[in-house]
Amino acid sequence: EDKVVQSPLSLVVHEGDTVTLNCSYEVTNFRSLLWYKQEKKAPTFLFMLTSSGIEKKSGRLSSILDKKELFSILNITATQTGDSAVYLCAVVRGGSEKLVFGKGTKLTVNP
């Protein structure tokens, strides 16, 4: 059975801190891993990673995938209160139409 485990489940930091969110997975015929940000509404897409060792970057957010060790990390530098959200990780099998989501990491950034 495909499995996605995110850690930590919750995290409280101060503005300006750097955070690292973790996502480990077990999936047959891995195809891609996705990160989403969810504030008090629908999840919004951040990154899709398919190749190991290639960093995806968008502003202060970056993510990298390690297909050998079966995990991904999402880094946020110089955090802001607007980064407060639940961050979701999901994986897809090759040829599958289904995403399997982790339970998410709730990040709270205090001023």
Place this chain on the structure above:
Amino acid sequence: NAGVTQTPKFQVLKTGQSMTLQCAQDMNHNSMYWYRQDPGMGLRLIYYSASEGTTDKGEVPNGYNVSRLNKREFSLRLESAAPSQTSVYFCATTFLADAYEQYFGPGTRLTVT
């Protein structure tokens, strides 16, 4: 472009009542999904439709039925609502699941009393 739309936004039902949640997309995507989200449980797949005319069960299909009416619309029906179905329901779409991201609708908050 509206993207992915869902109706209604909020609904309160009594146990045993039925209702249909509607989802529509104007993104010309092939695949559509229904998820439910409960506190601490992440997103769990209820049903999905890889293409028009096909539907498949996800992780938690019991108590639900779906219809892929055409390429644009995918509805979720609760025939006899139960308090355990109190949740936030999200519809999502993608062009091709293993190569493109899913786009989510705004969600429907359902309470069953």
